[in-house]
Amino acid sequence: xxxxxxxxxxxxxxxxxxxxxxxxxxxxxxxxxxxxxxxxxxxxxxxxxxxxxxxxxxxxxxxxxxxxxxxxxxxxxxxxxxxxxxxxxxxxxxxxxxxxxxxxxxxxxxxxxxxxxxxxxxxxxxxx
Numbered sequence: 001x002x003x004x005x006x007x008x009x010x011x012x013x014x015x016x017x018x019x020x021x022x023x024x025x026x027x028x029x030x031x032x033x034x035x036x037x038x039x040x041x042x043x044x045x046x047x048x049x050x051x052x053x054x055x056x057x058x059x060x061x062x063x064x065x066x067x068x069x070x071x072x073x074x075x076x077x078x079x080x081x082x083x084x085x086x087x088x089x090x091x092x093x094x095x096x097x098x099x100x101x102x103x104x105x106x107x108x109x110x111x112x113x114x115x116x117x118x119x120x121x122x123x124x125x126x127x128x
Contacts, residue, residue, distance in 0.1 A: 005023070007043065018040035018044065021034060034049045062121075075121055
């Protein structure tokens with residue numbers, strides 16, 4: 001199964017809004033907008049959408065994202081994050097940005113692997 005994700009952020013004065021989305025296909029009932037909590041940014045919104053897809057889809061899944069930060073995080077950096085107890089710089093006690101969502105992604109991928117479900121992330125060119 002393939003799912004495409006995107007995240008967005010805007011601010012007007014004091015008002016800040018961020019949201020993510022998961023798209024499976026035209027008129028697919030699994031398409032979902034995803035609320036974002038915490039510090040609102042477009043990358044966090046993208047990660048929230050990916051988190052939702054990985055946590056809720058019960059099939060092998062390829063998540064397609066235009067965020068290299070998200071794709072690289074899942075594909076290459078997550079094991080390092082985990083090994084460092086979710087600190088970017090352990091000696092400075094500087095946590096990985098959005099470590100709360102990265103932990104959820106990590107746990108969901110582990111649960112999926114235990115159920116023999118594959119989880120991949122692929123970068124796709126975004127809108128410009």
